[in-house]
Amino acid sequence: MQYVDDHALQSLESSDAGAHPPLGDPLGADTLDWRTLPRFTDECPDPVESYYKGGPRWPIPPSMHPLGKLLSQVSLPKWWNFNDRRLSYNLGEVRLTSTSDDAPLGTIAALDLEALHSLLEPSHFGRGAETVYDEAVRKGLEVTAAKMHIKSWAGPPELSDTDWDLDAHQYSRRQTGQPDPFAALARDIQERMFPGRPVTLKLYKLALYKPGGHFQFHLDSTHADSHHGSLLVGCGISGYSSYEGGHLILRSEGEEAVFQLQAGEALAFYTDVLHAVSPVTYGTRATLQFDIYLEGSTGRDDESNDAAARINTVASVEAPATLASSRSNMGRIIEPVIENTKHGRPHPNDIRFNISNPNIDSSRPVPSVACTELMAEFVQRLTTVLQYGDSIPLAPPRTVVFLLSHVYRRMSIRPSYLKGADAALYNALMSSGELAVFLNPVMYNRYRYYYIDEENRDDSPTIVPCKPFAPPFTNDNPPTFAEPVLILDRGGEADLVVNDEISIGNDGCGEFWRYSAGAMFVTLAQNSSE
Ligand SMILES: O=C(O)CCC(=O)C(=O)O
């Protein structure tokens, strides 16, 4: 296995500022493909086999450990519709023009189909590293971002008779005008999806579906390590009434949501959420698609690219510096409180998470996601298991491993890019002060013996750490994990990445950028281990 050094990566990314990832395999034959990697090697021994060979290397406990059950309840939303705020965004009034000659293309509420005509091209999608056309999978037309400009908003509209029905808040927003509808949307996206993180919205394309047009289930391809969300804005077509069919279907962990985007409505989801557009049955369906980057206007800390300098960036919000300036409502801020320190260091049972701590210092830096009571309970129990084991006389596990609930590019498996429940759990684990957490790409194999021997099917998951393409965040040496190891089962989106069929993005995607499963490896922090 081979590491890719940071410089190679940076030159790749900077040569590619803002554009799609280059197609194919930019790094040549040495690049790892997680799909074709031998499942187990000397470096990644088969955990089950080495266990049965007598080595207590990776003892696998019964597949559903009580901690795993608790973990499986820990989840947070993976999509948001922002229509409750629609009036205050006024997205419908945003104007589009053609990049080549500045010709008007209409507004989001009323696109000019004739003016768009010459810019349209057939929609492609990614199949492995290739970008392909196949109407069985995707049938549609699109205008790429490079061909369009989004014009800044001209100011508040005249009040109309119907505006008198708005409530006081909406009315004042409409009267004073929202100087930038995308800035308001970006702030709400930050608050709900990526609390505490910088957020930048960049136009990706306009998609048009006529009757019969559709897009089968896929995950969106990512265009940078910092790209973690997709935003869709419904558009109207001048002179035409609304379309029929063309439902957007989102699916995750057994849940499904169906939306039919109307002009000016906004919907956002994490890029790794499975979604599809059902066939349009009447009229024309148009959506503007934006990429959501976890970058502020000054770019990422860790990379030289500057999202704001990219064309068609429509809004950037910085990370809030302190709790007081954060508008996060994703769960409550929970401070660990140590009630009893008679053991010299706190006994895990003495750590309480004070949910309504009036003494929270709001000048503290904001955690990227507040944690919920369930997460706090998980952290508390996990700490106990790490310190004292499950049951006497079993030795305590030294490492507890569980899958991330989202899938990521391997290079994005780092604290600052964690999404949703992964970010919340990471913060909760870190906030206890007792634990050390390593993030690492893994191979995930849920039903190892399923096809071999149905009778003796073993549903224990196997999780094998893979070397990341580059060192995990700062660390050159992948951590070694103290044994014994307890692996907690958690299906999540990792199931998707073992299924080749499903890994269709918008564009072809070299191995380097493909979605990978990742896991948290949790051990006792150095200062609290015996
Ligand atoms: O048009 C839409 O609503 C979404 C299409 C889509 O999922 C995509 O192009 O990736």
Ligand SMILES: [Fe+2]
């Ligand atoms: Fe998509």
